[in-house]
Every structure is written in C-alpha cells, then in structure tokens.
Amino acid sequence: MTIKEIIKYLDDWAPKETAWQNDNVGIQVGRTNAKVKNLMLCLELTPEVITQAIEKNCNFIISHHPLIFYPIKKLDLDFDSNSKLIEKLLKRDITVFSAHTNLDFTKNGVSFILAQKLGLKRISFLKNLELNQFKISVFIPASHVEKVTNAIFSAGGGIIGEYSSCSFQSKGQGTFKGSDISNPSIGSRGNFEKVEEIKVEVLVDSWKLKSVINSMLAVHPYEEPAYDIYPLANKNLNYGAGAIGYFEKSLTVNETLNVISKKLKSNNLRFVGGSAKKIRKVAVCGGSGSDLIQEAINKGADAFITSDIKYHTFQSAHNKILLVDAGHYETEIPVIDEIQKRLLKLITKRENIKILKFIGSTNPINFYSKMRSHVN
Secondary structure, X not given: OEHHHHHHHHHHHOOHHHOOOOOOOEEEEOOOOOEOOOEEEXXXXXXXXXXXXXXXXXXXXXXXXXXXXXXXXXXXXOOOHHHHHHHHHHHOOOEEEEOOHHHHOEOOOHHHHHHHHOOOEEEEEEEEEEOOEEEEEEEEEHHHHHHHHHHHHHOXXXXXXOEOOOOEEEEEEEEEEXXXXXXXXXXOOOOEEEEEEEEEEEEEEHHHHHHHHHHHHHHOOOOOOXXXXXXXXXXXXXXXXXEEEEEEEEEEHHHHHHHHHHHOOOOOOEEEOOXXXXXXXXXXXXXXXXXXXXXXXXXXXXXXXXXXXXXXXXXXXOOOOEEEEOOHHHXXXXXXXXXXHHHHHHOOHHHOOOEEEOOOOOXXXXXXXXXXXXXX
C-alpha cells in the first residue's frame, strides 16, 4: 500500500477543504508514491518521535499538529529546530502528513472522540459548518435515471448526515430541437422533440462538486445535458466545530470534574462554576475552543470542556456555565486512538504494515506542586 492511498482514505474522512482557511494541512515533508513500511501516529512531531519512527522502521508519520504552519523563509540547519527536523526526515526518506483543523471539524474527529471518551451519548456538532454545499439539478431521460444517479452517488453526491444516495426526483416533459450539426441521442436533428424526463436534485459538498459533475456528464446520454447549480446556505450535517451530548445521568459538579480528570488523565483542571447544580448536557471542543463558549451557552449546555482559556474568559463565564480547561494535549490526544482504529481496518495483516502510536508524551507542558512535582 502506498502513502498516497492512505492519504486518500484520510481525506475522505476528514477532507482538507473543511480545514480553517489559514491552516496548513496535508503533506508536510516527503513523497506520496512510496510504499508504506510502517506508520507512526503522534499529536505533533518532535525529535523523539522521529527517533522512535526510525527505530521502528517507519517511513510515514501522521501528526495532528502541522510541522510547517507558517511559510518557511529559510532552512537554518545550525540553529532552527524545525529545519533540523526537516533535514532528518529528508535524509531518512520519511514522509509526514498532518490532519489538523479538518480533523477537528469532521464527524468522529477530535471533538467527537473527546465527547465519547468522557462518556457522552447522543453526540452532535456544537456548531455546524455552513456555506460549503451546492444543489445540483439535472434533467435526465427516464431510461437513464438510474445510471446517471448512480454515477452522482459514487462520486460523493447525495450525502445528508447519516444517509447516502439522497435525491429528489420529479417527472416532467423536456423539449429540444437540434441544429443541423447536432447529434441527439433521442430523436433526430432539426426536429422538435418532446421527451419524458426526470429532474433529479442532489446535495453536494463544495469540494466534491467538480468530480460529481464530471461523473454525471460522463454517463449522461445527451450531447449537451441541462443542469443547474445552486449555492446553499444550509448547515452541513457532517462537518462542524465542537460537539455536544449528554451524560447518561446527571452528575454533580465535583463528579463531573472527577470524570474529566480520570478519563483524560489530567490532575490539573482549571474551571469556573456555572449556574447549574447538576450537569447533564455537556459541550466540548478539543484544543482551543474558547470562541465556542457562547454557542455552548446558547445550546443550553450545563458545562463546556476545552483548553487554552484566558483569565477574562473564565471571568465572563462565571455563573453562566461550568467552564473547564482540561489541557490542549489532554483534549486532543484521544483522537490518535481513533486514527489507529480506522487505519487498522484499512490495512490488512496480509500487508504486514505496523500502525504504531508514539510511546511517550509530546506535551511540552510540565506541572509542579508543593506536595509533588510531575515532569513528562
């Protein structure tokens, strides 16, 4: 199996087009045509990750945080740490791929897995992405509807939430008159024709639009098919920011904090209390999600769990919602298990490719207390 094949699988799950516009997702360093020896997963790339990858004969590393976030102006191999990492990767012929905010914004991505880790049920997006869908309406002779719609569905059209092959079809009569140099598949040139047609309407994500149209045109029987494309303001049910769900039963504030601490293996929670004495409906966002606090309040969440919260943000949330900073690393690292699980289904044992997680922590933050100290 090639690196390119694995990237295609990951892109189908977490499309790069859903990423934050200033993010740098996808290939960071290396080649995609190479065959995968072994594969290593990590939250971010460090010298220790590369050393372990070399020891385990991995030529492909998948990280959540991009190695290259800002444009590179120079490669200073004497002083710049990122330049040194890139040099080592190139010398060892190791490819690095990153799925960052696109993995945050996809179903069963960072925030969904965080919610599942905390035991939440009935999970949905806290805030769905918008303005990234189109509706295609195409007119098809009744005899070719199945062939054309199958092509559209195979190219990724017609997906709404947990449903695929979604369309609306209505019967009507199409008319046309071909010119002297036309080549109509129905009737003859120069004649006014009437044909029983089906109007098929299908929802399409913006990044799939070109592929869906090309697939549709490739099998449509007409020389010049008639179709319309409409931009939509719909909320996309399959992509969004954060997640919201429910505990199976209401918990006290202390019980909620204990669950977070235990499930995320974090003994250093920062929080401010809200108005609710019992916690049932909970919103989460893996990584930095302070911009979603008001969304969580608007959705009636009793608690919001995220990271990187500022002092005045805590102050503003006081008595409104139980706001918990559980750590950037701690709220994102659970998704690595999900990536491994999915890749294990893709890569069969017959291919003899190991999918390894970095053994250790890449968390740069250490904690100190008077009673005890902890160093990663």
